[in-house]
Amino acid sequence: MRITRRTLLALPAGVALAAGTSTPAHAAAPRPAIFVHGSAGSAMQFRVQAKRLASNGYPAQIIEAHEYDSPNIVAILAEVYAGLDARIDRLLAASGADRVDLLAHSLGTFVTQGYLNSSPARAARVAHYVNLDGRPAAALPGGVPTLAIWGEGDPARTVAGATNVHFPDQSHTQTVSSAESFTAIHRFLRGGDPRTTEVCPTRVAHVSGRAVLFPSNAGVTEARLEIYRVHPATGRRLGDRPAARAAVGAGGAFGPVPLDPHTRYEFALLRDGQSTHHFYFEPFRRSDSFVRLLTSRPGEGLGALVDTSDRHTALTIQRQKEWWGGEGDHLWINGQDILNPATAPHNRRVIGIFAFDDGSDGVTDLTAPLPEFIAQTFISGVDLFIPASARGTVEVTAQERGAGRTRLSVPAWPSSGHRVSLEFG
Structure with a gap:
C-alpha cells in the first residue's frame, strides 16, 4: 500500500x-x-x-x-x-x-x-x-x-x-x-488520530538524559553537571548559584531534574582539566528523557579541529531537520546569515554546524564550508569570527523554512576555555 x-x-x-x-x-x-x-x-x-x-x-x-x-x-x-x-x-x-x-x-x-x-x-x-x-x-x-x-x-x-x-x-x-x-x-x-501533534506543556518538566561522546554514544565519565537559569534575551546566568546540580553517573546518565517549562536554562558539563561545555536549549515544555549532551575528549573528534583563542567564541548548532541553504532556511549569528548553498547544500543533509574563527585570524569567509567538517555525515563547518567578550552576547536566530523564527542568545564565551552547543527544535 x-x-x-x-x-x-x-x-x-x-x-x-x-x-x-x-x-x-x-x-x-x-x-x-x-x-x-x-x-x-x-x-x-x-x-x-x-x-x-x-x-x-x-x-x-x-x-x-x-x-x-x-x-x-x-x-x-x-x-x-x-x-x-x-x-x-x-x-x-x-x-x-x-x-x-x-x-x-x-x-x-x-x-x-x-x-x-x-x-x-x-x-x-x-x-x-x-x-x-x-x-x-x-x-x-x-x-x-x-x-x-x-x-x-x-x-x-x-x-x-x-x-x-x-x-x-x-x-x-x-x-x-x-x-x-x-x-x-x-x-x-x-489505530486512530492523535489528540494533538503539539508538545503539551506541564507544570513541571522532569528532564534527564545522557552526556555522551559523539558519535560513539559512549557515556562521559568523571563529570559534573550544573544547570543555571538564564536570561531569555542574552543567555546570561541569572545569579551565580546553579538552579540544580546533577551527578553524571554510569553511561553518562543524569537526572531527572525538575525544571520550569517557561524558563530557559544552561547545562554546564564540567570535567577536571577540560573546557566547560555549555549547552543551551529552548524551554523544556514538558518532561524529557531524551536529552543528549554531545561532547568529546580533548584532542579527539571534531572538537579537536576547532581553532580556539581568547578572542573568539566557537559554536556548535543543531536541529533535527536539515538546514537547506538558499531554500528558505536561515541561521543568523550576530546578524550574519551563515547558510548558503555552499555551506549547507541540500544534498549533504546538514543538521549540525560548527561555527568558529578558522585560523584564529579574525576573518570571516562564508564562500565555502570548512572541508574537514562538510566531509562528515550530516555536518558542516563555517569560518565565522564571533568576538568573545566578558559581558558580550552572541545572538543566534534560526529561520525554519515554512515556519517562524527562534532565537537562542548565549554569552560570548572565549573558546580558549569554553565550548558552546545550541539545540533548536
Whole structure:
C-alpha cells in the first residue's frame, strides 16, 4: 500500500494504517516504544516525537531509545542485538505489555530489520515496526506489521507488504521529527488520530538524559553537571548559584531534574582539566528523557579541529531537520546569515554546524564550508569570527523554512576555555 502526504491527510480520523486492525488500538494501553537511531545519531532525533507520544497518553517511562556506536556497527552488531533483547525484557516486565513497538531511522533500519529477521522468537515480541526513511525490503521484516515512511528521493522505495507513506517534500531527518510523520506513526501504532501533534506543556518538566561522546554514544565519565537559569534575551546566568546540580553517573546518565517549562536554562558539563561545555536549549515544555549532551575528549573528534583563542567564541548548532541553504532556511549569528548553498547544500543533509574563527585570524569567509567538517555525515563547518567578550552576547536566530523564527542568545564565551552547543527544535 502506497500513501502520499495528501492521501494521508485525507484519511478519516480513526482509520487504522495497520493491516488487519479491526478495532482501534486506543482501547488498549500503549505498548513500550523503542527508537533505534541512524548513523552518527542518538536519542536526540526522536526527542520531539517522544514528547508528542507522552502528550497523547503514553507513559514517558515506556518510551526509550536504543543507542549504539554507529561507526562500528558491523563489528558490534551481535552486541547491539543482545542489548536490545535485554531492553525488551526489561520493558515488558515493567509494563506488563505483551509486546513492544520498534521504530528505526536510516542506519537503524538496517539494525532493526536484521534483528527482526534474525529470529522468529525476537520478531514474536514485536507488535509493530516503523521504518523511517531507511532500508527498503522485499518482505515484512520478521513478518512484523510495518509502516515505512519515506522522504525525498526515489519514490519507488518500499517495504513490500507494508504500509508505505511518502512525504516527498521532507528531508531525511525531518521524516523522523515532523508532525506529519507523527500522525502516521500514531495511526499505525494506536489505530486512530492523535489528540494533538503539539508538545503539551506541564507544570513541571522532569528532564534527564545522557552526556555522551559523539558519535560513539559512549557515556562521559568523571563529570559534573550544573544547570543555571538564564536570561531569555542574552543567555546570561541569572545569579551565580546553579538552579540544580546533577551527578553524571554510569553511561553518562543524569537526572531527572525538575525544571520550569517557561524558563530557559544552561547545562554546564564540567570535567577536571577540560573546557566547560555549555549547552543551551529552548524551554523544556514538558518532561524529557531524551536529552543528549554531545561532547568529546580533548584532542579527539571534531572538537579537536576547532581553532580556539581568547578572542573568539566557537559554536556548535543543531536541529533535527536539515538546514537547506538558499531554500528558505536561515541561521543568523550576530546578524550574519551563515547558510548558503555552499555551506549547507541540500544534498549533504546538514543538521549540525560548527561555527568558529578558522585560523584564529579574525576573518570571516562564508564562500565555502570548512572541508574537514562538510566531509562528515550530516555536518558542516563555517569560518565565522564571533568576538568573545566578558559581558558580550552572541545572538543566534534560526529561520525554519515554512515556519517562524527562534532565537537562542548565549554569552560570548572565549573558546580558549569554553565550548558552546545550541539545540533548536
